[in-house]
Each structure stands twice: as C-alpha cells, then as structure tokens.
Amino acid sequence: MEAGLSWTDERVALLRRLWEDGQSASKIAAQLGGVTRNAVIGKVHRLGLAGRAKTGEDGQAPVRAQPALEIETAIAVVEAEAPEPVAIVTHRPAPEFPMPTPAQAAPAEAVSLAVSQRVTIMDLRESMCRWPLGDPTTPEFRFCGARSITGLPYCTHHAEIAYQPAAERKRDRRVAGFR
DNA sequence: CCCTGATTCGC
DNA sequence: GCGAATCAGG
Numbered sequence: 499m500e501a502g503l504s505w506t507d508e509r510v511a512l513l514r515r516l517w518e519d520g521q522s523a524s525k526i527a528a529q530l531g532g533v534t535r536n537a538v539i540g541k542v543h544r545l546g547l548a549g550r551a552k553t554g555e556d557g558q559a560p561v562r563a564q565p566a567l568e569i570e571t572a573i574a575v576v577e578a579e580a581p582e583p584v585a586i587v588t589h590r591p592a593p594e595f596p597m598p599t600p601a602q603a604a605p606a607e608a609v610s611l612a613v614s615q616r617v618t619i620m621d622l623r624e625s626m627c628r629w630p631l632g633d634p635t636t637p638e639f640r641f642c643g644a645r646s647i648t649g650l651p652y653c654t655h656h657a658e659i660a661y662q663p664a665a666e667r668k669r670d671r672r673v674a675g676f677r
Numbered sequence: 678c679c680c681t682g683a684t685t686c687g688c
Numbered sequence: 689g690c691g692a693a694t695c696a697g698g
Contacts, residue, residue: 505689522681537691539682544689548683 503532505541513538517547617643627653629660 505513509530516526523535523542530538542548616631617640627642628651644653652660 524680534691535682536693539684540689540691543683 510541510545513541514545514547517542615643616640627651627656629653629656 503509512530513526516529517523517538521529523538527533527535527538617626619639619641622628622641622643625646627644627646629642630639631642632639642653642656644655646653647657650657
C-alpha cells in the first residue's frame with residue numbers, strides 16, 4: 499500500500515484541493531503520504547499553484563477545524579473514485595468524544611429530530627453535521643448527519659470538539675483514526 | 678527551535 | 689518532471 503506513489507491524477511487533485519484550501523505543504527504531504535513537504539511545494543510550483551489566499555500564512559496552521567482534513571480527504575477520494583487503493587492518513591481531532599448511540603431503523607418522520615442518524619456522503623445534506631465517523635476508505639464510513647449549526651458544518655456536539663484553540667490541540671498523528 | 682514557502686539544480 | 693538541499697523568513 500506504499501509502493502508506486504507518484505503524482506497520479508487523484509493525488510494531484512487532492513493536492514490542489516488542500517493547497518487551495520490553505521493547508522500547509524507539510525500537512526498536505528502528511529495526508530498524501532510518501533512525499534515530503536519539499537515535494538509538495540515543488541509540485542505546487544510546477545502546477546503553477548504557488549501563491550494562494552494566505553490567511554494565516556504568518557504563523558502556524560490557518561484557522562481551520564481539524565476534521566475538515568478528513569472530510570476533504572474522504573470527499574476527494576470519493577470524487578476521484580480511485581481505481582486503486584488510496585492510502586489515507588488521518589488526524590485524530592480530539593482525545594475522545596462519545597458517539598451518539600447507533601441509530602436504529604427509525605421512521606423517516608423521526609429523522610429530522612433524531613440526535614444522530616449517521617449518513618453516507620450520498621445522503622449528506624447542507625444542513626447536516628459533516629463530522630466523519632469511521633475509516634473513509636471503508637464502506638462503513640459515515641458522517642454524523644445530525645442537524646448542523648446554521649453557518650457551521652457541525653452539530654452542537656461536534657462543533658465543540660472541532661473548534662478548539664490550536665495551542666491546546668495535541669500533535670498526535672496516526673494512520674487511520676476515527677471510531 | 679518550531680514552523681512557513683521559494684528557489685536551485687542534479688538526477 | 690521530480691524533490692533534496694538550501695535559502696529566507698515568521
């Protein structure tokens with residue numbers, strides 16, 4: 499799952515997406531896997547993407563919620579419909595977070611009021627919480643799906659977890675992350 | 678010393 | 689085309 503890493507269309511697409519989204523070269527490299535930040539920067543220049551809307555370019559990471567990384571990665575993979583296995587490196591967003599109880603076969607009428615339904619990307623709507631659940635590479639991958647806070651991508655529960663001071667977030671990277 | 682992107686240049 | 693080494697800087 500590590501061999502044959504190169505700038506495939508999928509990887510370039512993900513690179514573009516993350517770079518234009520303001521992610522740093524090192525973070526992008528970590529997500530792509532198999533490349534260094536130098537490689538990412540070099541590729542960015544060759545693609546003519548250098549110089550972007552730099553919001554937090556002065557210091558560390560841009561103002562962005564951690565889960566956004568996984569979401570973008572998952573979406574990018576889905577959109578690309580990668581013909582070959584794609585290695586996904588995720589960042590665990592928080593130490594621990596109690597997951598809502600498994601949604602049982604609830605009547606459609608009850609969905610809107612349910613605490614969490616857990617939906618696939620196909621059923622994810624604008625007003626639904628986009629907090630990722632599970633491994634994006636597996637069919638079991640779901641999004642929270644609960645009613646999101648207006649203007650935010652997450653429900654109240656996950657927004658609390660997502661939006662934390664960067665300084666308090668622990669640097670804890672690992673392969674595959676959510677539960 | 679941590680990090681950032683930019684550039685050079687041998688491969 | 690690629691990316692390590694290097695540079696310049698926050």
